[in-house]
Amino acid sequence: MTTPTPLNIAFIGAGGINYNAHCAAVETFPEGYRVLGVCDPNLENAQKLADRMGAQTQVFDSMEALYERIGDQLEAVIIGTPHFLHQPGAAYFLERGIPILLEKPATCSTDEMDSLLALEKEGAFIQVAQMQRFDPEAMWLKDFIQDDEKFGMPLTFDMNIWQNIEGYIQGNQNHWILDGKKAGGGICISVACHPLDLLRYVTGQDFTEVTAIGRFDPPFTNGAESSCSALFKMSGGLTGSLHASYKPTRVPYSQRLVVFGERGSLYQDAHVGEYGGAYTAVSADPKIDTFPAMFGGFEPIEDQVRATYPDLEKNSYATQLHHFREAVLSGTRPRQNTLEMNYNTIAVLDAIAASLASGKTEKVKRLEA
Ligand SMILES: NC(=O)c1ccc[n+]([C@@H]2O[C@H](COP(=O)([O-])OP(=O)(O)OC[C@H]3O[C@@H](n4cnc5c(N)ncnc54)[C@H](O)[C@@H]3O)[C@@H](O)[C@H]2O)c1
Known part of the structure; x- marks a missing residue:
């Protein structure tokens, strides 16, 4: 059996969804992911998530600080922040060519979504975390x-x-x-x-x-x-x-x-x-x-x-995350939950x-x- 390639990821936000659902999804396939960092202005939340993910997970108080330190190794991010921060966070990583698993609602409006669709044309992609x-x-x-x-x-x-x-x-x-x-x-x-x-x-x-x-x-x-x-x-x-x-x-x-x-x-x-x-x-x-x-x-x-x-x-968060990993590693768009597919929602x-x-x-x- 070949050893799975670990995907180098970071968590943007360390609140309820990232800690409870997405960390648990990583844990269903630990050899498939290397969690390099987590950023959250609430450093207590960030540290708690880092402690769960292992010694290699560094803590940052902003996505800028995270990208400056580990951006060169980063292959993907999971964004689980309050809704008004989805578009700016996703735009920041799209502009740097980093694929994103983006919590629902992808954006607060279609205007925001249009701006992300335009940025996606440059290369990196978003998979929307409508896990159902x-x-x-x-x-x-x-x-x-x-x-x-x-x-x-x-x-x-x-x-x-x-x-x-x-x-x-x-x-x-x-x-x-x-x-x-x-x-x-x-x-x-x-x-x-x-x-x-x-x-x-x-x-x-x-x-x-x-x-x-x-x-x-x-x-x-x-x-x-x-x-x-x-x-x-x-x-x-x-x-x-x-x-x-x-x-x-x-x-x-x-x-x-x-x-x-x-x-x-x-x-x-x-x-x-x-x-x-x-x-x-x-x-x-x-x-x-x-x-x-x-x-x-x-x-x-x-x-x-x-x-x-x-x-x-039965864990749809895990299936969703592994689907995202496969798309990133194969350099293709995800088969499910692209931004276009989410537009009507x-x-x-x-x-x-x-x-x-x-x-x-x-x-x-x-x-x-
Ligand atoms: N798919 C689901 O079943 C599901 C369930 C719950 C929440 N969600 C979604 O997950 C997202 C987060 O919800 P939650 O319940 O985890 O909220 P939460 O309030 O528990 O966590 C949000 C975290 O983001 C942090 N944060 C704030 N500003 C930040 C910034 N600039 N950079 C990085 N982190 C920042 C906060 O400090 C907090 O720790 C929302 O989009 C929500 O709709 C999805």
Whole structure:
């Protein structure tokens, strides 16, 4: 067996996501990565991450200091900073030819994304960390929903995402996620971006139009919506709704997605008291011609997913990171989650924000060819 080539990486930001998810992803394949550095103005966070990653990981208080010291050995970075720092951080490394795994939302607006797309033309690339696309269940659902026999034409959808913000900020009333200027918006950009992007992935359709209403309750500031209810049209004719809220006092962080097709249905149910929930799929066999028949045929997809993707880890952060590593080492663009692929996710978030402000239906901006 050949020894894997380690990819020389650095972490930009040493907060929750980089420490909990991306360090853990590195640890699933330790010989595949050499973590040379971490930068965070919060040196306590940076040191904690460095201690976890090993003696070779140096600590810096800025990306400039990091690049000056280890830039010549650096092959890639993982950016997990507050949203308003995504575009400047990604631009800094693109300009230096360093590929980036960039946390969601890739940017706070399509204008910011356009600027990164222009810089990408110079050479280095961005892979957007919408990790739900690397979940084996999502891959299975994509095949199921796009199978005309089993699912038929997608017709309508409903999605929910709920989180008690107080549980998330843990008493920090100055948390950047509460501030629309730092987070780029409220519940939609911070967490509804996950099911919105997942829906695009499993259906292969892009959002074209949205009408949204919202609430702007404290502790959110600077125009960040605390709740949003929105109606959508998509490129293949699919229509549906989103309800997202950071304000319920008693709710676990939970996501729910239902898609109805002409022949089949997909349910991801948020079990009470749990995050997310298992997926259930059902197709038109057996035929529904009696009242009790409506209740039959609903099967969790877990066993079918395992049979279809026996080697794929359930840890989508790890699969995502290894996909990024392969692209960097082979000098190619990633097959999944390029900036272009992510464009419509940022564009629909822009359109939701515009509709919340205008009270009107807004068109979703298209990526210029
Ligand atoms: N994919 C997911 O499931 C998921 C989950 C949580 C968060 N996220 C995303 O990860 C990103 C970070 O979120 P988090 O929860 O880790 O936030 P966090 O507040 O826990 O961490 C952010 C870190 O960035 C640091 N930072 C601030 N300015 C910096 C700078 N100029 N250079 C380097 N570091 C800087 C902060 O000090 C902090 O340690 C966000 O984009 C968020 O949306 C993704």
